[in-house]
Amino acid sequence: MKIIHTDTLVLGGGLAGLRTAIGVKRRGHDVIVLSLVPPKRSHSAAAQGGMQASLGHSNKGKGDNETIHFSDTVKGSDWGADQDVVRMFVDTAPKAVRELAAWGVPWNRIQQGNHQSVIDGKHVTLTETAESHGLLTARNFGGTQKWRTCYVSDGTGHSMLYTMSNQAIANDIPVHERMEALSLIHDGKRCYGAIVRNLMTGELLAYIAKSTCIATGGFGRLYRSTTNAVINEGMGAALALETGVAALGNMEAVQFHPTAIFPAGILVTEGCRGDGGLLLDANLHRFMPDYEPEKKELASRDVVARWMETHIAKGFGVKSRFGDHLWLDIRLLGKEHIETELREVKEICQYFLGIDPVTDLIPVRPAQHYSMGGVRTNFTGQSPTLAGMFSVGEAACWDMHGFNRLGGNSVAETVVSGMIVSEYIADFMESPEGEISVSSALIEKFYKKEQCLLASFNNKDHTENPFMLMREMQEIMTNNVAIFRDEVRLQEAVDKLLELRKRASKIYVESNAKGANPALVAAYRVQRMIKLALCVTYGALERKESRGAHSRQDFPLRNDEDWLKRTLATWPKEQDELPTLSYEALDITQMEMAPGWRGYGNKDRIDHPDTEIRQAEINKINQQFSQKHSNQSDKKSDDSANMQEALMPYKHLLPPSLQGDNERLMEEK
Amino acid sequence: MSNLTIPVKQIDALRTLTFVIFRHNPADPNSTPTLQRYTVEEADSMTLFIALNEIRENQDPTLQFDFVCRAGICGSCAMLINGKPALACRSLTKNLPNEIYLAPLPGFSLIGDLSVDTGKWMRGMSERLETWVHLQEESINLSKLEERMEPKLANDIYELERCIECGCCISACGTAQMRDDFIGAVGINQIARFKLDPRDKRTDGDYYTVIGDDSGVFGCMTLLGCEDMCPKELPLAQQIAYMRKKMALATL
Numbered sequence: 001m002k003i004i005h006t007d008t009l010v011l012g013g014g015l016a017g018l019r020t021a022i023g024v025k026r027r028g029h030d031v032i033v034l035s036l037v038p039p040k041r042s043h044s045a046a047a048q049g050g051m052q053a054s055l056g057h058s059n060k061g062k063g064d065n066e067t068i069h070f071s072d073t074v075k076g077s078d079w080g081a082d083q084d085v086v087r088m089f090v091d092t093a094p095k096a097v098r099e100l101a102a103w104g105v106p107w108n109r110i111q112q113g114n115h116q117s118v119i120d121g122k123h124v125t126l127t128e129t130a131e132s133h134g135l136l137t138a139r140n141f142g143g144t145q146k147w148r149t150c151y152v153s154d155g156t157g158h159s160m161l162y163t164m165s166n167q168a169i170a171n172d173i174p175v176h177e178r179m180e181a182l183s184l185i186h187d188g189k190r191c192y193g194a195i196v197r198n199l200m201t202g203e204l205l206a207y208i209a210k211s212t213c214i215a216t217g218g219f220g221r222l223y224r225s226t227t228n229a230v231i232n233e234g235m236g237a238a239l240a241l242e243t244g245v246a247a248l249g250n251m252e253a254v255q256f257h258p259t260a261i262f263p264a265g266i267l268v269t270e271g272c273r274g275d276g277g278l279l280l281d282a283n284l285h286r287f288m289p290d291y292e293p294e295k296k297e298l299a300s301r302d303v304v305a306r307w308m309e310t311h312i313a314k315g316f317g318v319k320s321r322f323g324d325h326l327w328l329d330i331r332l333l334g335k336e337h338i339e340t341e342l343r344e345v346k347e348i349c350q351y352f353l354g355i356d357p358v359t360d361l362i363p364v365r366p367a368q369h370y371s372m373g374g375v376r377t378n379f380t381g382q383s384p385t386l387a388g389m390f391s392v393g394e395a396a397c398w399d400m401h402g403f404n405r406l407g408g409n410s411v412a413e414t415v416v417s418g419m420i421v422s423e424y425i426a427d428f429m430e431s432p433e434g435e436i437s438v439s440s441a442l443i444e445k446f447y448k449k450e451q452c453l454l455a456s457f458n459n460k461d462h463t464e465n466p467f468m469l470m471r472e473m474q475e476i477m478t479n480n481v482a483i484f485r486d487e488v489r490l491q492e493a494v495d496k497l498l499e500l501r502k503r504a505s506k507i508y509v510e511s512n513a514k515g516a517n518p519a520l521v522a523a524y525r526v527q528r529m530i531k532l533a534l535c536v537t538y539g540a541l542e543r544k545e546s547r548g549a550h551s552r553q554d555f556p557l558r559n560d561e562d563w564l565k566r567t568l569a570t571w572p573k574e575q576d577e578l579p580t581l582s583y584e585a586l587d588i589t590q591m592e593m594a595p596g597w598r599g600y601g602n603k604d605r606i607d608h609p610d611t612e613i614r615q616a617e618i619n620k621i622n623q624q625f626s627q628k629h630s631n632q633s634d635k636k637s638d639d640s641a642n643m644q645e646a647l648m649p650y651k652h653l654l655p656p657s658l659q660g661d662n663e664r665l666m667e668e669k
Numbered sequence: 670m671s672n673l674t675i676p677v678k679q680i681d682a683l684r685t686l687t688f689v690i691f692r693h694n695p696a697d698p699n700s701t702p703t704l705q706r707y708t709v710e711e712a713d714s715m716t717l718f719i720a721l722n723e724i725r726e727n728q729d730p731t732l733q734f735d736f737v738c739r740a741g742i743c744g745s746c747a748m749l750i751n752g753k754p755a756l757a758c759r760s761l762t763k764n765l766p767n768e769i770y771l772a773p774l775p776g777f778s779l780i781g782d783l784s785v786d787t788g789k790w791m792r793g794m795s796e797r798l799e800t801w802v803h804l805q806e807e808s809i810n811l812s813k814l815e816e817r818m819e820p821k822l823a824n825d826i827y828e829l830e831r832c833i834e835c836g837c838c839i840s841a842c843g844t845a846q847m848r849d850d851f852i853g854a855v856g857i858n859q860i861a862r863f864k865l866d867p868r869d870k871r872t873d874g875d876y877y878t879v880i881g882d883d884s885g886v887f888g889c890m891t892l893l894g895c896e897d898m899c900p901k902e903l904p905l906a907q908q909i910a911y912m913r914k915k916m917a918l919a920t921l
């Protein structure tokens with residue numbers, strides 16, 4: 001058995017994994033990144049629209065700050081997020097965008113003078129000041145009070161990933177490409193690395209590390225209809241689950257993006273609507289203002305996707321031979337805007353639909369897009385139950401997104417979590433707990449287990465085809481565990497998945513074929529994907545309320561009294577039929593923002609008794625500071641920091657290097 | 670307006686397509702290169718991504734190929750489609766004849782069948798050309814306002830940064846097929862991108878040391894297959910000509 005040693009093993013070469021690797025390396029530790037594909041091909045490249053950071057330079061961003069970004073993110077999460085982590089995130093996002101600016105990302109910049117723009121279906125003129133000229137500009141995105149999304153045309157993820165990947169090369173970080181971790185090596189308390197399969201040669205090897213960081217992205221491919229790349233099969237989360245010790249958080253919180261092109265499911269950015277695009281029905285009627293008079297097309301994604309499906313169910317969808325869809329209209333943005341700021345959208349329309357969005361309508365329907373849930377970590381990114389195992393980015397449930405992520409907060413999280421968690425990984429390795437002593441017997445045990453698993457598929461008595469099982473699982477998830485959920489459909493999905501899991505133990509593939517062996521890859525992945533699908537479905541069945549993207553037609557209200565808590569799924573024994581669910585309560589008495597209405601979506605809810613008490617405390621603190629402020633009017637910015645500190649201190653949770661205040665061009669007047 | 674239908678081009682009749690696919694598994698000592706035929710019933714809006722997966726799922730589980738985003742943005746799936754390098758994921762079968770020949774991209778080491786190792790090649794290119802911004806100062810103060818940049822310059826940099834390292838330009842390049850060390854349009858374009866970027870402190874002399882010879886900008890024979898085959902329609906000919914002029918002047 002070949003064994004490779006390093007300090008930190010990062011699973012995944014997307015934005016989150018690479019930024020983590022860079023941070024660890026800069027602290028003087030060795031790091032190896034494993035990636036299923038060349039890192040520049042990671043799914044981070046598919047992020048089009050942009051990255052939220054409250055710089056507040058542009059006309060429509062004026063007055064923006066961390067507090068407003070915090071408020072938007074918590075409302076977006078439907079109060080499911082960890083507010084400490086959201087604070088850490090909004091504080092670091094401007095630093096992340098500025099670091100990338102210095103490293104070479106060609107962020108779109110502010111041009112002073114007058115600009116034509118489209119807001120709420122009307123052409124308007126916006127004026128940018130001379131002092132803001134050349135600083136980062138931002139576009140509008142859903143669920144935000146300010147234009148906060150920094151962007152590079154509609155290839156933001158591509159530019160960020162290329163810059164990050166090149167920085168990793170500059171830092172001499174080895175990326176072992178086409179390598180797939182099959183299991184984590186651990187003793188039930190401490191993680192020691194992973195058993196890994198080479199996807200070119202089929203060779204099995206062991207990587208031993210003081211710390212292991214899961215940065216493998218989301219699990220969109222559990223669904224048939226998804227915007228996700230084909231590599232987003234949730235394998236990192238599955239490895240954590242299979243330790244039996246680590247937990248997955250909020251797996252039922254799955255985001256559906258309103259504008260996937262129909263029927264291929266390829267994403268067109270939220271920037272289309274942010275820049276002024278409209279949603280139309282079969283009668284070319286703009287229907288979103290009927291449902292959401294305030295935010296219209298720019299409510300949060302969960303809300304817009306639900307209204308789209310509701311509108312289709314009422315019979316207003318456009319009929320086609322593939323099923324019903326709606327229209328996205330960006331014609332009003334004009335040729336020049338589309339050809340400079342939405343060029344990927346134009347290309348996608350041209351190649352996959354044969355249309356030109358300058359003159360044609362784009363057929364769209366919501367599709368699975370993002371996994372809010374994932375490997376549960378504490379604020380340092382470490383698993384609370386398996387020491388030495390960390391997770392970042394979409395793979396993690398760090399928990400800044402709760403039950404719905406805002407557009408533009410995803411690529412922002414990848415970089416921010418990489419910056420923060422890499423510091424904590426380095427601290428961990430420099431502490432006494434960072435040392436490992438791992439026996440060769442333990443490594444051997446995990447190695448043999450994977451070897452046996454791979455060999456077990458070569459059983460001629462077995463008849464199941466892994467590709468077909470994958471298809472069936474994806475159908476179940478798309479049909480029964482999607483935007484609208486209820487007990488009957490979820491129970492049916494659980495039953496079918498249990499049946500599928502039995503069949504998946506009878507997969508036959510020729511597993512001794514030399515080389516990559518794509519059928520073998522599908523075989524071991526589908527077994528793990530079915531487990532993840534059960535975590536999503538069973539978690540959704542048990543959560544008897546509606547919150548964010550989890551919408552139960554039989555429990556239509558958000559229920560803070562019983563359900564303001566995070567689902568934790570573990571799988572203690574391989575032979576268990578279902579995951580073991582437990583719940584972690586969110587403590588309202590410590591929240592900076594007590595639960596309330598989001599400003600869009602359903603206004604009714606069941607409150608928790610603590611909400612009123614906490615709101616009264618918050619009001620009192622607000623009042624104290626506003627009185628103090630009226631006495632000393634020149635100290636406002638200090639006071640807002642002090643007030644925030646009185647409500648929910650968080651600065652001490654950030655690594656010292658990231659605690660500085662963010663400079664802005666103009667402080668709000 | 671109910672007469673509106675989904676704007677996918679109608680096909681007169683769906684065909685039975687024949688795929689002739691290059692097969693070879695270098696990991697298996699018994700494997701020899703062959704061409705293998707498969708037939709597939711065409712479907713509406715069928716791409717090569719859909720067709721190849723259908724072959725693998727229903728006919729031949731051993732077939733190797735690479736797709737990641739399947740949306741034309743990650744650059745994984747470039748291959749020779751009826752002799753021309755292109756992205757398979759966004760190639761619609763309706764634009765192709767009844768018989769479709771697929772072969773791996775030349776110029777890269779073969780992993781198996783249609784899968785080639787562009788990743789290793791591109792990483793080597795990046796290391797050799799140092800394709801990152803070489804900053805004036807090592808440490809950045811992350812709390813301070815970002816450096817300003819002219820909006821047009823940012824757009825111009827992005828125009829060159831749209832390269833997805835798919836490898837089409839290398840497989841379409843006469844020089845790259847003759848010499849292994851040629852950095853190709855992908856490399857020259859990246860140097861042009863960093864040269865344009867004021868954040869990068871390198872001088873023309875620095876760039877000359879990495880691309881100022883026959884393995885770099887002077888190896889180009891101006892056949893311009895690179896520009897013809899670039900799926901992102903990058904202005905590669907212009908960038909090569911520009912860099913060649915700059916590098917020639919750098920020697921004076």
